[in-house]
Amino acid sequence: xxxxxxxxxxxxxxxxxxxxxxxxxxxxxxxxxxxxxxxxxxxxxxxxxxxxxxxxxxxxxxxxxxxxxxxxxxxxxxxxxxxxxxxxxxxxxxxxxxxxxxxxxxxxxxxxxxxxxxxxxxxxxxxxxxxxxxxxxxxxxxxxxxxxxxxxxxxxxxxxxxxxxxxxxxxxxxxxxxxxxxxxxxxxxxxxxxxxxxxxxxxxxxxxxxxxxxxxxxxxxxxxxxxxxxxxxxxxxxxxxxxxxxxxxxxxxxxxxxxxxxxxxxxxxxxxxxxxxxxxxxxxxxxxxxxxxxxxxxxxxxxxxxx
Amino acid sequence: xxxxxxxxxxxxxxxxxxxxxxxxxxxxxxxxxxxxxxxxxxxxxxxxxxxxxxxxxxxxxxxxxxxxxxxxxxxxxxxxxxxxxxxxxxxxxxxxxxxxxxxxxxxxxxxxxxxxxxxxxxxxxxxxxxxxxxxxxxxxxxxxxxxxxxxxxxxxxxxxxxxxxxxxxxxxxxxxxxxxxxxxxxxxxxxxxxxxxxxxxxxxxxxxxxxxxxxxxxxxxxxxxxxxxxxxxxxxxxxxxxxxxxxxxxxxxxxxxxxxxxxxxxxxxxxxxxxxxxxxxxxxxxxxxxxxxxxxxxxxxxxxxxx
Numbered sequence: 001x002x003x004x005x006x007x008x009x010x011x012x013x014x015x016x017x018x019x020x021x022x023x024x025x026x027x028x029x030x031x032x033x034x035x036x037x038x039x040x041x042x043x044x045x046x047x048x049x050x051x052x053x054x055x056x057x058x059x060x061x062x063x064x065x066x067x068x069x070x071x072x073x074x075x076x077x078x079x080x081x082x083x084x085x086x087x088x089x090x091x092x093x094x095x096x097x098x099x100x101x102x103x104x105x106x107x108x109x110x111x112x113x114x115x116x117x118x119x120x121x122x123x124x125x126x127x128x129x130x131x132x133x134x135x136x137x138x139x140x141x142x143x144x145x146x147x148x149x150x151x152x153x154x155x156x157x158x159x160x161x162x163x164x165x166x167x168x169x170x171x172x173x174x175x176x177x178x179x180x181x182x183x184x185x186x187x188x189x190x191x192x193x194x195x196x197x198x199x200x201x202x203x204x205x206x207x208x209x210x211x212x213x214x215x216x217x218x219x220x221x222x223x224x225x226x227x228x229x230x231x232x233x234x235x236x237x238x239x240x241x242x243x244x245x246x247x248x249x250x251x252x253x254x255x256x257x258x259x260x261x262x263x264x265x266x267x268x269x270x271x272x273x274x275x276x277x278x279x280x281x282x283x284x285x286x287x288x289x290x291x292x293x294x295x296x297x298x299x300x301x302x303x304x305x306x307x
Numbered sequence: 308x309x310x311x312x313x314x315x316x317x318x319x320x321x322x323x324x325x326x327x328x329x330x331x332x333x334x335x336x337x338x339x340x341x342x343x344x345x346x347x348x349x350x351x352x353x354x355x356x357x358x359x360x361x362x363x364x365x366x367x368x369x370x371x372x373x374x375x376x377x378x379x380x381x382x383x384x385x386x387x388x389x390x391x392x393x394x395x396x397x398x399x400x401x402x403x404x405x406x407x408x409x410x411x412x413x414x415x416x417x418x419x420x421x422x423x424x425x426x427x428x429x430x431x432x433x434x435x436x437x438x439x440x441x442x443x444x445x446x447x448x449x450x451x452x453x454x455x456x457x458x459x460x461x462x463x464x465x466x467x468x469x470x471x472x473x474x475x476x477x478x479x480x481x482x483x484x485x486x487x488x489x490x491x492x493x494x495x496x497x498x499x500x501x502x503x504x505x506x507x508x509x510x511x512x513x514x515x516x517x518x519x520x521x522x523x524x525x526x527x528x529x530x531x532x533x534x535x536x537x538x539x540x541x542x543x544x545x546x547x548x549x550x551x552x553x554x555x556x557x558x559x560x561x562x563x564x565x566x567x568x569x570x571x572x573x574x575x576x577x578x579x580x581x582x583x584x585x586x587x588x589x590x591x592x593x594x595x596x597x598x599x600x601x602x603x604x605x606x607x608x609x610x611x612x613x614x
Contacts, residue, residue: 029602030600030602030603030606033600033601033602033603034599034600034602034603036600037594037597037599037600037603038597051359052358126601126602129600129601253591253595256591256594256595256601257587257591259601260587260590260591260594260601260604260605260608261580261587263601263602263605264576264580264583264587264605264608264609264612265576265577265580266576267605267606267609268575268576268579268580268609268612268613269571269572269573269575269576270572271609271613272575272613273568273571273572273575276571280564280567280568280571283567284560284563284564284567287344287563287567288560288563290344290345292341292344293337293340293341293343293344293436294340294433294436294563294566294567294570295336295337295340295341295433295570296337296340296341296344297567298567298570298571298574299337299574301567301571302571302574302575302578305571305575306575306578306579307614
C-alpha cells in the first residue's frame with residue numbers, strides 16, 4: 001500500500017510520515033498531496049489564535065474533550081517558532097494536549113516554522129489538507145496571534161477564534177494586531193479573573209463599530225479546560241451561518257485562490273533567483289559604491305531576469 | 308530645493324513627507340532613495356524587539372534621553388500592525404515618546420505594517436535609510452518580537468536588543484520565537500520586579516549553551532526610563548566589538564545582500580503575477596474539481612509564466 005493509501009485508510013503512522021514529507025516540501029510533498037487531494041475539503045477547519053499567555057493550548061485541549069464526547073475526531077496543528085536551542089518546536093505547551101494523544105480519535109502535531117515566513121505559510125495549510133484527507137471531522141490550527149504570517153495562517157480556517165485573557169491589556173494588543181478584524185468568534189479565556197467583564201464590554205464596543213456586517217462575532221467566556229462549552233456553542237453558531245447562502249464554499253474559494261497565488265509567488269521567486277547570483281553580486285557592489293539604492297538595484301535585477 | 312535636498316539639509320517636514328513617499332512605495336520611493344543613497348550608512352542602527360508588554364517603548368524613551376544627553380541625535384521607527392478600526396498605527400504606546408518629539412534632535416515615526424508581510428520588510432529598512440540620510444547619529448527600529456517578519460525586520464540592525472520582562476514566562480517565549488538567537492544584547496527590563504534574578508540566570512544558562520561564539524551577548528538589567536544606562540553600556544560594548552576586524556562592514560554587506568534578494572523576489576512575483584489572472588483562474592477550477600492539489604497547480608502556473 002502506498003503512503004497515501006495508508007493515510008486515507010486511517011493509518012496514523014503513515015499520517016505522521018506524510019506530515020514530515022509535507023513539511024520537508026519539494027516534489028515528494030507535491031506528489032503526496034496530489035494523491036490525497038480528492039479526499040480533502042470534508043473537515044471543518046478552525047483557526048485558534050491570540051496573544052501568547054491567553055491560554056490557547058489549554059482551551060484547545062478542552063475543546064478536544066468536548067468534540068470527542070460528541071464522537072467527533074480531531075486533528076491539531078500547533079505552530080511554534082523554532083528555537084535554535086532545540087532545533088525543533090518546543091514541546092512544553094503541547095504536554096497539556098498529550099493526554100488526548102493516546103486517543104486514536106485525536107492527532108496533535110507541532111509544526112516548527114523554521115524562521116521562514118514562506119515555509120510556514122506553505123506547510124501549515126498543506127498539513128491541514130493531509131489531516132483532512134486522513135478523515136478527521138474537525139481540524140484545529142493554533143498559532144500565536146501577533147506576527148503577520150502567524151495571523152494569516154490562522155485566518156485560512158473556516159472559522160477563526162481569537163482568544164484573549166483579561167490580563168495585560170489583551171484587548172488593545174488584539175486591536176493593534178488586527179485580530180478583531182479576522183475573528184469569527186471572540187473568546188475571553190480565564191474569565192474567572194479580574195477584568196474579564198470589562199474585557200467583554202470592550203470587545204462588544206469594538207464590535208459595535210462594525211455593526212451592519214452580515215456576521216457579528218459572538219463574545220464567549222471560558223475558563224480553560226473546565227468549560228470550553230461556550231466556545232463550542234460559538235463555533236456551532238458560526239458553522240450554521242456559513243451553511244447559509246453558499247458562504248462556506250465562497251470563503252473557501254477565495255482562500256484557495258489566495259493560497260494558490262502565494263504559492264506561485266514563492267515558487268517564481270525561488271526559480272528565477274536560483275540563476276541570478278552573478279547579477280545580484282554585481283548590483284550589491286553598485287549599492288555599496290553608492291551608485292544606486294537597493295530599491296533601484298532590485299528593479300535592475302528584475303528587468304534582467306524577467307523577460 | 309528638491310525634497311531629497313531638503314531632507315539632506317535637515318528639514319524635518321521634508322523628512323516626514325519623504326517617509327510617506329517611502330511607505331507608499333513605487334517609482335517615487337525608488338527615485339527618492341536613489342537621490343539620498345550616497346548619504347546613507349553613517350548612522351548606527353539598533354533593533355529593539357521582544358514580547359509585547361516587556362516595556363520596549365518606555366525603554367526606548369529612556370535610551371533617547373541618554374543619547375540626547377550625550378549630544379547625539381536619534382531617529383526611531385516603531386512598527387505597529389494596523390488596526391482595522393483606526394486605519395493606521397495606534398498611537399497609544401507612542402505617547403510616551405512624544406515628550407522627546409518636541410526636541411529637534413529626536414524624530415519618531417510609527418509605521419503601520421498594513422497586514423502585508425512584504426510591505427513591512429520593504430518599508431521599514433528603507434525608512435531607516437531615509438532617517439540615516441537625514442543625518443541622525445543613531446537609528447532605532449522597534450518591533451514586537453513574536454511574528455517572524457517582525458523579528459526579521461529588527462534583525463536588520465547593526466545591534467539587536469531583545470527586551471524581556473520577568474513576567475509571564477518571557478524567557479520561554481523568547482526561546483520559542485528564536486529571539487535569543489538574534490540578540491546581541493539581552494535586556495531584562497522591569498528588573499525591580501519579582502523573578503528578575505531568575506530570568507537573568509536563565510538567560511545566562513541559555514547563553515552558556517552557545518559558548519565559544521565570538522560574541523557573547525551581555526545580559527543587562529533595566530527599569531524602564533529610570534535607568535537605561537546599563538543598556539547603553541551594552542550597546543557600546545557591542546559597538547566596540549563590531550569595530551574590530553571589519554565586522555560591522557561584513558554584517559552590513561550580508562544584510563544588504565539578503566535585502567536585495569528579498570526585494571527582487573517580491574518584485575519578480577508581483578511582475579509575473581500581474582498577467583497571470585486567467586491562468587490562475589483555470590488552475591483554481593482544476594483544484595476545486597479535485598483534479599490536482601494546490602501545490603501541483605502552483606507548479607503548473609510557474610511552468611507557464613517562467614520561460
